[in-house]
Amino acid sequence: MRMLGVFQKSERVRHIGHLDIQRAVQRGLRRSGLPVAYSNGFNPHILVTFASALSTGACGRREIMDVKMAEEVSAEVFLNRMNLAMPPEMQLSEARAVDDRHPALMASLRAGMYEMILRDKDQAQKLISSIEPMMGREEIRVPRKTKSGIREVDMKPLIFSLRGEESTLFATLMLTERESCKPAMILDGLKKEAGIPEEEEIRTLIVRTQLLGEDLEGNLKPLETL
Amino acid sequence: MILSDRIESMLEKVQKAPRYTGGEMNTSIKAWDEAPLHFVFCFPDTYEVGMSHLGMKILTGLINEQEWSLCERCFMPWVDMIALMKENKVPLFSLESRRPLKDFDIVGFTLMYEMSYSNVLAMLDMGGIPVERRDRGEQDPIVVAGGGCASNPEPISDFIDAFMIGAGEEVMLEVNRVVLERKEKGWSREACLKKLAQLEGVYVPSLYDAEYNQDGTLKDFRPNCPEAPARVRKRFVDNLDKAFFPSKVAVPYTEVVFDRITLEIMRGCTRGCRFCQAGMLYRPVRERSLETLVRQAETLVDATGYEEISLSSLSSGDYSCLPELIRELMRRMKDRRVSISLPSLRIDSVLKESLEETQQVKKSSLTFAPEAGTQRLRDVINKGVTEEDLIEKARDAFQGGWSSIKLYFMDGLPTETTEDLDGIADLARKVVAEYFKVPKGDRAKGLRVTVSCSTFVPKPHTPFQWAAQDTIPVINEKQEHLREVLKIKGVTFNWHAPHLSYLEACFSRGDRRIGRVLKRAWERGCMLDGWNDQFKFDVWMAAFDDCGLDPAFYANRVRRKEELLPWDFLDCGITKEFLWREKEKSDRAEVTRDCRQGCNGCGIQRFAGLCAYADPKRRNAPSPSLLPYVPEGDEC
Numbered sequence: 073m074r075m076l077g078v079f080q081k082s083e084r085v086r087h088i089g090h091l092d093i094q095r096a097v098q099r100g101l102r103r104s105g106l107p108v109a110y111s112n113g114f115n116p117h118i119l120v121t122f123a124s125a126l127s128t129g130a131c132g133r134r135e136i137m138d139v140k141m142a143e144e145v146s147a148e149v150f151l152n153r154m155n156l157a158m159p160p161e162m163q164l165s166e167a168r169a170v171d172d173r174h175p176a177l178m179a180s181l182r183a184g185m186y187e188m189i190l191r192d193k194d195q196a197q198k199l200i201s202s203i204e205p206m207m208g209r210e211e212i213r214v215p216r217k218t219k220s221g222i223r224e225v226d227m228k229p230l231i232f233s234l235r236g237e238e239s240t241l242f243a244t245l246m247l248t249e250r251e252s253c254k255p256a257m258i259l260d261g262l263k264k265e266a267g268i269p270e271e272e273e274i275r276t277l278i279v280r281t282q283l284l285g286e287d288l289e290g291n292l293k294p295l296e297t298l
Numbered sequence: 299m300i301l302s303d304r305i306e307s308m309l310e311k312v313q314k315a316p317r318y319t320g321g322e323m324n325t326s327i328k329a330w331d332e333a334p335l336h337f338v339f340c341f342p343d344t345y346e347v348g349m350s351h352l353g354m355k356i357l358t359g360l361i362n363e364q365e366w367s368l369c370e371r372c373f374m375p376w377v378d379m380i381a382l383m384k385e386n387k388v389p390l391f392s393l394e395s396r397r398p399l400k401d402f403d404i405v406g407f408t409l410m411y412e413m414s415y416s417n418v419l420a421m422l423d424m425g426g427i428p429v430e431r432r433d434r435g436e437q438d439p440i441v442v443a444g445g446g447c448a449s450n451p452e453p454i455s456d457f458i459d460a461f462m463i464g465a466g467e468e469v470m471l472e473v474n475r476v477v478l479e480r481k482e483k484g485w486s487r488e489a490c491l492k493k494l495a496q497l498e499g500v501y502v503p504s505l506y507d508a509e510y511n512q513d514g515t516l517k518d519f520r521p522n523c524p525e526a527p528a529r530v531r532k533r534f535v536d537n538l539d540k541a542f543f544p545s546k547v548a549v550p551y552t553e554v555v556f557d558r559i560t561l562e563i564m565r566g567c568t569r570g571c572r573f574c575q576a577g578m579l580y581r582p583v584r585e586r587s588l589e590t591l592v593r594q595a596e597t598l599v600d601a602t603g604y605e606e607i608s609l610s611s612l613s614s615g616d617y618s619c620l621p622e623l624i625r626e627l628m629r630r631m632k633d634r635r636v637s638i639s640l641p642s643l644r645i646d647s648v649l650k651e652s653l654e655e656t657q658q659v660k661k662s663s664l665t666f667a668p669e670a671g672t673q674r675l676r677d678v679i680n681k682g683v684t685e686e687d688l689i690e691k692a693r694d695a696f697q698g699g700w701s702s703i704k705l706y707f708m709d710g711l712p713t714e715t716t717e718d719l720d721g722i723a724d725l726a727r728k729v730v731a732e733y734f735k736v737p738k739g740d741r742a743k744g745l746r747v748t749v750s751c752s753t754f755v756p757k758p759h760t761p762f763q764w765a766a767q768d769t770i771p772v773i774n775e776k777q778e779h780l781r782e783v784l785k786i787k788g789v790t791f792n793w794h795a796p797h798l799s800y801l802e803a804c805f806s807r808g809d810r811r812i813g814r815v816l817k818r819a820w821e822r823g824c825m826l827d828g829w830n831d832q833f834k835f836d837v838w839m840a841a842f843d844d845c846g847l848d849p850a851f852y853a854n855r856v857r858r859k860e861e862l863l864p865w866d867f868l869d870c871g872i873t874k875e876f877l878w879r880e881k882e883k884s885d886r887a888e889v890t891r892d893c894r895q896g897c898n899g900c901g902i903q904r905f906a907g908l909c910a911y912a913d914p915k916r917r918n919a920p921s922p923s924l925l926p927y928v929p930e931g932d933e934c
């Protein structure tokens with residue numbers, strides 16, 4: 073049996089990198105005393121995976137861990153024990169027991185929903201009013217950092233939705249194992265569209281609010297509910 | 299949180315922001331208004347170093363557990379953060395509530411090594427507190443310090459209001475109570491400090507005056523008011539069985555230097571190595587009982603989720619039931635996948651059995667510390683280890699499947715000659731030979747013998763407190779020689795340039811006047827001296843120049859027997875007579891027996907019942923428990 077746990081990465085710990093978040097969850101699982109499964113080998117580790125790595129600097133409201141259990145436990149027990157074992161900054165809001173054959177989360181992941189809270193009102197206004205013109209273009213070319221360097225991509229097909237309200241941008245962006253659009257790319261695109269000089273810094277708080285997968289009809293649904 | 303937005307914008311730019319953000323497991327504390335006394339525990343080095351220090355976790359836990367006090371944390375920021383703080387005019391703030399240090403009632407530093415002193419000055423200044431104690435006003439916090447280096451507080455005494463000498467916990471709470479009373483009753487700063495001076499184990503430097511002779515040596519040192527005692531006696535531990543041990547210790551998110559549980563199995567050491575300050579200061583030896591240790595291990599594993607427990611003490615091999623302890627810990631930890639490691643082993647302990655057991659858990663490299671290359675020099679320093687011991691233990695280790703051995707030595711020990719240096723190479727060669735004696739199929743692959751050599755620093759409260767350190771050119775020559783003779787296949791040689799040890803020697807035996815050098819060096823930009831890339835030796839030398847003081851006076855001078863030493867006013871248990879006796883024996887290369895074979899009259903026997911070995915009736919029954927607050931020193 074496996075347990076899907078929905079957890080937050082709060083603003084305070086947003087600068088913790090993914091590897092450290094993974095280790096914090098591993099240690100939390102160890103503290104919880106829950107019957108988790110371990111890998112074999114000389115340095116056994118808990119069999120836990122994550123739907124998606126969240127970048128350093130971003131908060132997550134509903135991130136998902138996928139834990140292989142050695143024995144059956146109820147979702148409720150899992151949730152309670154984990155919340156005692158995790159720091160306030162990384163509490164769980166939901167847990168769901170699934171069968172071992174449940175597809176791997178990473179494989180079902182399609183998109184991420186983001187909020188980008190802009191710290192500067194002026195910039196916010198400029199960026200938000202650039203959404204329409206930018207989305208009206210046939211192609212939106214932005215630089216994309218990859219392991220092999222920086223390459224230009226057309227991000228238009230990777231954007232499911234993008235809108236702005238007051239000083240927040242709301243975006244649903246493609247997020248799969250093969251292709252994804254980062255919130256920073258949206259900011260780059262809008263910055264260019266708004267004619268804001270490249271060196272001008274845009275201070276934002278990026279929050280990933282939800283991970284989405286696809287149901288049988290091809291609709292995007294919260295990943296943990298599939 | 300105070301100052302939040304400005305801090306947030308800095309955190310977005312800085313490297314390793316988690317150093318400054320807190321929020322780790324087991325660190326949530328009460329709200330500011332929930333407790334009347336606000337304490338900030340300052341560690342004068344980076345987060346990664348400070349969070350590896352068990353003593354800090356214990357003390358913060360202790361203070362937070364009192365209804366009337368709360369304790370936040372603060373570490374020395376890295377240079378990039380310091381630059382940003384300056385640019386944004388943000389004072390140094392605590393991790394928890396992000397308040398500047400000056401908002402706290404009491405600011406406490408732990409002094410683990412001399413080369414962190416410049417960080418103390420930097421942190422005070424960045425935290426909005428006048429660096430020198432005489433410039434502090436009624437609104438400023440009381441600045442206190444404790445830890446191993448408080449055994450010679452003078453070099454940093456211009457900057458600290460009160461020192462705690464000896465075991466930290468009990469006296470910590472007493473100090474806090476006085477400071478709380480000050481706050482409630484509106485006592486003046488001076489009145490508060492005079493109250494503090496009356497607590498046993500507390501030294502308040504403003505209440506003492508020092509006078510010097512023409513030649514720069516100390517002429518007189520005495521209190522300038524009736525409230526201050528002429529001698530300050532180190533705080534001993536009254537009730538060993540009621541030791542505070544936190545049920546929750548902080549677990550960092552990011553990797554720190556020691557990212558594991560450290561279990562202190564005993565305190566003190568009976569062997570009496572003459573160079574070892576910890577061995578002299580943490581007398582008498584006290585063991586924790588097996589039951590306590592097993593209970594503490596389980597508590598800590600439950601609270602932290604750590605994967606590894608390491609056993610620590612000055613001489614773990616001397617713990618009276620080490621094999622039983624390891625066996626019991628392994629039995630309990632197996633299902634929880636927690637590994638047990640002994641950070642190092644003394645080579646003359648009966649360890650074969652435990653060696654075999656740890657190996658099933660984790661085969662890290664083994665550490666031996668012969669310290670000197672010849673028997674003569676080992677006798678001088680009273681390191682009761684023979685070549686046969688070392689070779690036998692190396693053989694056991696290689697036969698037991700280890701392939702990696704670390705050997706620790708010191709260069710610049712008193713009376714050292716070329717022969718002693720050659721002896722280091724000899725030993726290394728013999729260890730390598732033992733590896734090849736094990737049949738090929740039976741030994742682990744990849745022989746690695748690491749010889750590490752550190753430069754000897756004479757320390758206060760040791761028989762070498764009168765000795766001169768070798769000058770830098772002499773040490774350079776010796777290291778050059780070692781590099782030559784240690785070109786041996788399978789052997790790696792590690793050494794450090796002597797400059798840091800030289801400064802350490804100045805400050806470890808410094809007097810009050812050297813505080814001016816410290817201030818000057820800090821003004822000229824010295825800080826984070828423990829970090830190679832930040833250490834500015836030339837600037838330090840220029841600071842000595844500016845103050846008209848000669849570093850060689852502190853580092854390279856032999857002291858006379860009659861000389862009044864700057865730390866003589868402290869009674870740390872061991873007597874000056876004992877130390878001088880030991881010094882004379884060392885001159886004759888004469889060894890002193892291990893206390894377990896009989897009391898050597900170090901001075902601790904003056905306190906009835908404190909030392910088990912000084913009392914024939916209790917000879918074989920070391921006291922069963924001990925207080926957990928000690929600096930996490932290296933084993934010898």
Ligand code: SF4
Pocket residue numbers: 581582583893894896897898899900901902903909910911912
């Ligand atoms: S009192 Fe005697 S036995 Fe105890 S530490 Fe001192 S010399 Fe050793």
